[in-house]
Amino acid sequence: MSNGCEFCEIGTYGDYIYESDYWTIFLAPSQRYLGTCVLVLKRDLNDLMNLNTEEWVDFGKLVSKLELTLKKIFKPTLYNWSCFKNSAFRSNPANPQIHWHFIPRYQKKVVFSGLTFEDPDFGYMPQPVTRIIPKKIRYKLLDQIKKQFIIL
């Protein structure tokens, strides 16, 4: 699944976490910022101006649940949200798909399953630099986020 996004250049949104009525949440393939996720609109739409009220309300609930999920597990300092779709326009014809990047940001390093996560850009914009973590640790992270998300 390629969506032409600078944060998704690996060509997949990542590992499935949760599905609501209108959105699907994935754990992003790149974990430069621990707990980075992608929220993808289920229907095919290019611009946010065409979202309806139900989709916004649903999105708002997922924003809360996801920030709170990460807060409970890793206590990030803050959360970055963005809907860009820029790199979709490097292709012709462009077919951007609405998806949000949820990027937790950390003032202090976090050690998870023996792996150290530092936020090398803290205080600045997130950079589209890929950090792939071992599959075993990714699955462990996925499990923790899924479990915490569901009980909220």
Add this chain to the structure above:
Amino acid sequence: MSNGCEFCEIGTYGDYIYESDYWTIFLAPSQRYLGTCVLVLKRDLNDLMNLNTEEWVDFGKLVSKLELTLKKIFKPTLYNWSCFKNSAFRSNPANPQIHWHFIPRYQKKVVFSGLTFEDPDFGYMPQPVTRIIPKKIRYKLLDQIKKQFIIL
């Protein structure tokens, strides 16, 4: 009004465009990307997880109106949205304020009031590089956006 944001380093959100029940819209001081605006939550809040349903619904309406406003005036190719707050954390204590950056992006250059606007980063993330335009042209731009926004 300083809010500690890499896109707002001039220290002001910009020129007032419109006020809804929960948000205020400004024309951003930097016009590197023609029509860049900032949407600021009126109440004091640090994280999006604490927005309520009414604030999300109101935000969704403003997103539509603002994208449509710019579409009618300058026909941007796409729109970038972000809520970052990173540079607030370069200070201690940090006091981020919820605000969204609305950044229209252009595949083709636009000439407005004799000034040429090219999108030097088209296809890529927006860069926090300041471009100040002459006051007279800024006010003309502000007027056009205000008028179009109100009739939508």
